[in-house]
Amino acid sequence: MNDLAVRLGVHELIAAYVDCIDEDRLEEWPDFFVEQCRYLITSRSSHEAGLPHGVVYAASRGMLVDRVTALRRANVFEPHRYRHIVGPIRVEAIDATVAQAHSNFIAVRIMHDGEMSLFAAGRYLDRVDLTSKPYRFIERLVVLDSQKIDTLLVIPL
Amino acid sequence: MSEFGADVIRGIPWPSNGLTEIPFRLYTDPEQYLLEQERIFKGPTWSFLCLAAEIAKPGDYVATTIGETAVIVTRDNQGRINAFPNRCAHRGNLLCLERQGNVKEIKCIYHGWTYDLTGRLTGVAFERGVKRQGGMPTEFRKDEHDLAPLRVAELAGLVFGSFRKDAPDLESYLGPQVVGGIHRVLNRPARILGRSTQVLPNNWKLYAENTKDTYHASILHSFLTTFRINRLSMPGGIHIDDSGGHHFSQAKLDYAAEDGDYKREGLRSDTDLRLEDPSVIESVDEYGDSVSVQILTIFPNMILQQIRNTIAVRAIRPRGIDKTELDWVHLGFEDDDDVMTERRLRQGNLVGAAGYIAMEDGCVGGFVQRALRFNDEDSGVVMMGGYDAQSQPFRSSEAAIRGFWKKYRALIGD
Numbered sequence: 006m007n008d009l010a011v012r013l014g015v016h017e018l019i020a021a022y023v024d025c026i027d028e029d030r031l032e033e034w035p036d037f038f039v040e041q042c043r044y045l046i047t048s049r050s051s052h053e054a055g056l057p058h059g060v061v062y063a064a065s066r067g068m069l070v071d072r073v074t075a076l077r078r079a080n081v082f083e084p085h086r087y088r089h090i091v092g093p094i095r096v097e098a099i100d101a102t103v104a105q106a107h108s109n110f111i112a113v114r115i116m117h118d119g120e121m122s123l124f125a126a127g128r129y130l131d132r133v134d135l136t137s138k139p140y141r142f143i144e145r146l147v148v149l150d151s152q153k154i155d156t157l158l159v160i161p162l
Numbered sequence: 163m164s165e166f167g168a169d170v171i172r173g174i175p176w177p178s179n180g181l182t183e184i185p186f187r188l189y190t191d192p193e194q195y196l197l198e199q200e201r202i203f204k205g206p207t208w209s210f211l212c213l214a215a216e217i218a219k220p221g222d223y224v225a226t227t228i229g230e231t232a233v234i235v236t237r238d239n240q241g242r243i244n245a246f247p248n249r250c251a252h253r254g255n256l257l258c259l260e261r262q263g264n265v266k267e268i269k270c271i272y273h274g275w276t277y278d279l280t281g282r283l284t285g286v287a288f289e290r291g292v293k294r295q296g297g298m299p300t301e302f303r304k305d306e307h308d309l310a311p312l313r314v315a316e317l318a319g320l321v322f323g324s325f326r327k328d329a330p331d332l333e334s335y336l337g338p339q340v341v342g343g344i345h346r347v348l349n350r351p352a353r354i355l356g357r358s359t360q361v362l363p364n365n366w367k368l369y370a371e372n373t374k375d376t377y378h379a380s381i382l383h384s385f386l387t388t389f390r391i392n393r394l395s396m397p398g399g400i401h402i403d404d405s406g407g408h409h410f411s412q413a414k415l416d417y418a419a420e421d422g423d424y425k426r427e428g429l430r431s432d433t434d435l436r437l438e439d440p441s442v443i444e445s446v447d448e449y450g451d452s453v454s455v456q457i458l459t460i461f462p463n464m465i466l467q468q469i470r471n472t473i474a475v476r477a478i479r480p481r482g483i484d485k486t487e488l489d490w491v492h493l494g495f496e497d498d499d500d501v502m503t504e505r506r507l508r509q510g511n512l513v514g515a516a517g518y519i520a521m522e523d524g525c526v527g528g529f530v531q532r533a534l535r536f537n538d539e540d541s542g543v544v545m546m547g548g549y550d551a552q553s554q555p556f557r558s559s560e561a562a563i564r565g566f567w568k569k570y571r572a573l574i575g576d
Contacts, residue, residue: 046516047356048357048358050357051356051357051358056354056355056356056357057355057356057503057507058355058356058357058492058506058507058510059356059507059510060358060514060515060516061511061516062507062508062510062511063511064441064504064508065438065439065441066438067437067438067439068438068439068441068442068508068511070438070439071437071438071439071442072511074389074435074438075385075388075389075518078388078435079384079385079388079389079518080384080385080518080521080522081382081384081522081525082521082522082525083525152357152358152359153358153359153360153361153487154358154359154360154361154515154516155361155363156360156361156362156363156515156524156525156528157360157515157516157521157522157524157525158515158516158521159516159521
């Protein structure tokens with residue numbers, strides 16, 4: 006497989022991922038990951054200090070499914086959505102089975118009454134499984150530029 | 163206190179001498195907020211500053227706040243902990259701009275005044291002038307311009323500071339039971355696993371009360387009941403110190419029974435919800451006393467939390483009448499193995515800004531704050547479990563909230 010095809014596949018994965026979240030098809034969100042995945046929302050300062058705790062951490066697709074079920078059925082919060090804007094995606098290393106990619110993003114939070122604010126900015130640091138189509142994330146680190154989170158975080162970033 | 167002004171200003175009037183009717187204007191009145199800064203945060207109280215582990219080496223510092231007042235905490239070359247205002251004695255400039263660091267001395271960027279790690283003024287740029295012109299008058303004495311030291315005290319790796327000489331020593335301030343509750347959780351050297359800050363759109367007291375509110379937990383936070391996570395009978399109780407301001411609540415769990423139970427039982431029906439991956443709640447009885455939840459509060463600004471195997475210190479930092487920053491420091495221990503660390507990280511999903519059984523606390527204070535806008539003339543009611551602020555062997559109670567107001571009223575002097 007040539008690099009260009011891999012790059013396009015990774016671009017498509019990252020674009021489809023934010024589309025799924027922003028269009029509230031969260032039940033599909035776990036399918037963007039392999040079964041034995043790692044998803045972590047952390048901050049730049051924790052990431053650089055090598056601190057392992059994240060505000061959200063999943064070590065399996067099942068933990069991602071539980072996040073969505075809890076959001077839909079258990080947790081209480083004001084309805085809101087995100088609009089993710091992902092910057093240029095850099096695919097930095099490709100071998101036969103795994104690609105590594107970095108991208109920048111911002112997520113605008115739109116409350117149910119229309120109030121909008123910049124909720125998060127940061128980087129996605131991804132490892133992508135190339136062995137099946139469509140591609141899936143083996144690991145997605147969401148490294149937030151700020152360690153401050155306004156009010157609560159319930160919809161995944 | 164100021165010469166005139168705060169001394170004669172009275173706080174929001176209370177409807178009675180009791181603790182069950184809480185005037186709503188306490189959360190909305192700007193003058194009350196100023197009084198709190200002076201009489202509570204700068205009053206005869208101890209505020210949590212940082213963890214001793216954050217300032218382990220000589221020269222380490224943390225810049226933080228007591229209430230809204232900027233302070234610096236340092237480890238000096240003798241290994242002692244010092245704290246003083248983060249404000250240069252010369253023109254009042256902020257001395258430490260970053261949250262954390264390591265320095266040999268503290269140097270003001272504005273005019274180069276330098277202080278040692280104890281806050282002693284050691285250098286004044288151009289003190290003798292330039293080419294024998296200018297400079298400080300001979301009457302100027304550096305030792306009259308040291309940074310005023312705060313009192314500091316360390317307990318189980320937690321560092322506290324007080325502006326007041328007349329505050330009782332820290333252990334007397336907390337009382338023996340609460341001190342015991344701290345030592346129970348922080349019983350060995352801690353390791354920092356991570357930190358985050360949650361910005362709450364509400365008055366700081368709404369969050370302080372929330373952490374003392376054992377009534378709301380199973381109602382607002384429906385995660386455990388939704389996923390039918392068996393909490394069995396969960397015996398427990400509330401311990402409140404004599405001042406009312408500090409407390410801890412405990413609940414017990416049959417860890418072994420839960421573990422077997424959750425894995426054995428399948429779904430009962432199509433509508434029955436179970437966790438796909440229960441590792442988020444798989445916990446061990448690491449203290450050997452079956453206590454699965456202990457929430458401990460220290461007036462005015464600290465919470466020590468043990469929920470199963472998630473240990474965290476939360477610090478309440480007021481940032482205006484209707485804004486509060488909540489600093490979370492997630493802890494493990496130095497003797498944790500990799501399995502224990504992974505367990506703590508997975509259970510970390512339960513708490514914090516995205517916590518399954520905590521995220522609602524981030525928004526509910528903001529809902530109260532919004533509801534009180536121009537509708538704050540009367541009082542709320544906290545009568546669950548009685549009228550006073552005594553320890554109780556049950557948790558369907560608001561006794562610890564009443565304790566908060568008992569301490570608060572004693573300090574504000576309404």
